[in-house]
Amino acid sequence: MERETVQTDVLVIGGGGGGSRAVYEAKRFHPRLDVTMAVEGKWGKTGSTVWVASEALGINAPINSAEDGDSPEIFLKDIIETGLGTANQDLVKIIADESTDRIYELVDMGASFDTLNGKFVQKKLSGCTKARSLTRGGQTGVEIVNALRNASLGKGVNVIEEVRILDLIVRDGEVWGARGTRQGRPIDISAKxxxxxxxxxxxxxxxxxxxxxxxxxxxxxxxxAGAMLSGMEFIQIGPGVVYPSMHFIIHSHMWRFSPRLKNRLGEKFLKNYVPSDVSIDEVISLKAMSFPFSVRTDARYIDIAMSKEILAGRGTDHGGIFFDITHISREELQDKAPITHKTFLDKGIDLSRDEIEIAPLVQSMNGGIKIDKHAATTVRGLFAVGEVSGGVHGADRPGGNNLADSQVFGYRGGQAAARFAVERSGDLIPAESGQILNIDSGADDKLEDIYSAIDAALMVVRNKENLDVLLNKIDSYRDNCDSLDVATDNILLVAEMIAKSALLREESRGIHYREDFPGTNKSYNRATLVRRDDEGAVEASFE
Ligand SMILES: Cc1cc2nc3c(=O)[nH]c(=O)nc-3n(C[C@H](O)[C@H](O)[C@H](O)COP(=O)(O)OP(=O)(O)OC[C@H]3O[C@@H](n4cnc5c(N)ncnc54)[C@H](O)[C@@H]3O)c2cc1C
Structure with missing residues (x-):
């Protein structure tokens, strides 16, 4: 099949908050460079940043609008403490020091955040000791990406939409571009x-x-391509809706309504999981301060209880738990959770009358590709920003820090990549010289088995037995496959990296809970690392 070929100086893969900031900064920093955004779907319509699925989406910066004494130093302390010894302190300091400037630049570009009496409204999210999260209701990410997209297009950034990038172009251990598929046709993009x-x-x-x-x-x-990844076992999982069919998380305000949780038999099961010396009311009120599951707080009993009830077959027909706040009036819902209330009404559900069904759902990844202070990875020519990067968050993170990370390291990574492209010697690889990717769909029935093993091994409750089952299934899938397409290879590789990191961490810390190792082991106050060895096998170790 004939392939499409493109050449550019700086290639940015992905158009969420991180990619949009990086593409803007690369072009602003070196206007004469050819800077290209390649994105699956349409820029500004895909990814978590613009995925409106909660009452409020927060971005942290220690602006101190709430006048509660917030400062970069307190922000830094919060991130380190919440990261439980595994966040990279050099990277974390950069977020604490630079997030405020990135917010004001967004405002200059036209993004707006909620204000009251002319001052930013800042709210206190989980893992924060001060009110430092700015919002624009649930649309905060949309505001950010729209502002950056408009500014980037104004500066002449190129855009390739509807492309799924699947592999990197590598020469002598260095990255020189990326390859993928665009509307069923292979595409190679050479880049400095x-x-x-x-x-x-x-x-x-x-x-x-x-x-x-x-x-x-x-x-x-x-x-x-040979890069090192860090903290892959740390996946942020929290309660979200499984019925009615929609994407929405059950955030703090919903727990403040003191919900009644019941299994399919109508049993209030929480009492079976919460120790007798801990109050159930206290556990529920802690959940209002801690959306993601984390062993850091007693709110953990809720996520563990829901997971175990569902695994034991006592979940609802949609694989969830009944969540009942029918004791709350419409007026109170409208007053305290207006976006949530309306979102459900649009689905035909009145929360003051109808139960919904919820379950622990994956929200984001804390680990990722290891980066330095300039978002450079361990492979020359490759930078990483936003959720795909690793080291910034550790075993748990303050709510609102992912968006802050995307802006701070998008800024740094965009500039560093532009500088690198200008200084790099050597010619671009002629795009037609590499092998054509095997881009079969990968929508193979046998993958269902892998997905259910992922579900059993990598969610809230983990243990060696289920992790081994997943790794064995991955091995046997590869052994029985004549020619693995790259999309499937990607799925298997990611699952393998997470499982091997989770297996190595024989303890429970933050958002990683091993029921076979429920305590925290002080000697594991370090990040896990994964990389491929010379034979291509994924190896996990501690930093
Ligand atoms: C429901 C929900 C609520 C959240 N709440 C908060 C919050 O309050 N505060 C906070 O800080 N964080 C929150 N997060 C996390 C945060 O939204 C994300 O971590 C952050 O937006 C990630 O930004 P990003 O630019 O790295 O990635 P994304 O915004 O996810 O963008 C990724 C981009 O890459 C594209 N892409 C993916 N694969 C390919 C490919 N193979 N080829 C080409 N393009 C590709 C996608 O289409 C998309 O354009 C929340 C996440 C969710 C899901």
Whole structure:
């Protein structure tokens, strides 16, 4: 099949918050460079940043609008403490120091955030000791990406839409571009610098609240190119809706309504999981402060209880748990959770009258491709920003930090990649010289078995037995496959990296819970690393 070929100086893969900031900065920093955004779907319509699935989407910056004494130093302390010893302190300091400037630049570009009496409204999210999250209701990410997209197009950035990038072009161990498929046809893009910004891997999981394009291609491509990844076992999972059919998370305000949780038999099961010296009311009120599952707080009993009830076959027909707040009036719902209330009404559900069904769902990844202070990866020519990058968050993170990370390292990565492209010697690889990718759909029935093993091994409750089952299934899939297409290879590689990291971490820490190792082991106060060895096998180790 004939392939499409493109040449550019800087290639950015992915058009969420991180990619949009990186593409803008690369072009602004070096206007004469040819800077290209390649994105699956339409720029501004895909990925988590623009995926409106919650009452409010927060971005952190220690602006101190709430006048509660917030500062970069306190922000730094919060991130380090919430990261439980595994976040990279050099990277974290950069977020604490630079997020405020990135917010004001967004405002200058036309993004607006909620204000009251002329001041930003800042809210306190989980893992934060101060109110530092800015929002524009649930549309915060849309505001950010729209502002950056308009500014980038104004500066002459090129855009290739409807493309799925699946592999990197590598010469002598260095990255020189990327390859993928565009409307069924192979495409090769040669570039002097590549910025990976294609988000997380939520779509690999049967239970997820993320956009379908987030299959973890970025992690797999980087690993195949020789890059190191860090903290892959840390996946942020929290309660979201499984019925009615929609993508929506059950955030703090919904837990403040003191919901009644019941299994399919109508049993209030929480009491079977919460120790007798811990109050159930207290556990529920802690959940209002901690959307993602984390062993850091007693709110963990809720996620563990829901997971175990569902695994034991006592879940609802849609694989969830009944969530009942019918004791709350319409007026109170309208007042305290207006976006949630309306979102459900649009689906024909009145929360003051109807139960819904919820389950633990994957929201985002904390680990990813290891980067330095300039978002450079361990492979020359490759940079990574946003959720696909690793080291910034650790075992748990303050709510609102992913968006902050995407802006701070999108800024740094865009500039560093532009500088690298200008200084790099050597010619671009002629696009038609490499092998054509095997891009068969990968929609193979046998993958269903892998997906259910992912669901059993990598969600809230983990143990060695289920992790081994998943790894064995991955091995036997590869052994029995004559020619593995690259999309399937990516899926298997990402699952393998997560499983091997989770297996290595024989303890429970933050958002990683091993029921066979429920305590925290102080000697594991380090990040896990994964990379391929010379034979192509994925190896996991501690930093
Ligand atoms: C429901 C929900 C609520 C959240 N709430 C918060 C919050 O309040 N605060 C916070 O900080 N974070 C929150 N997060 C996490 C945060 O939204 C993300 O981590 C962040 O937006 C990621 O930005 P990104 O640019 O790295 O990736 P994304 O915004 O996910 O963008 C990835 C881009 O890459 C594209 N892409 C993917 N694969 C390919 C490929 N193979 N080829 C080409 N393009 C590709 C996608 O289509 C998309 O354009 C939430 C996430 C969800 C799902």
């Amino acid at each position: 610098a590549v910025i990976m910004a294609c988000g997380g891997a939520g779509a690999l999981f049967p239970h997820t609240v993320t956009h379908t394009s987030l299959r973890g291609d970025g992690y797999a491509m980087a690993c195949r």
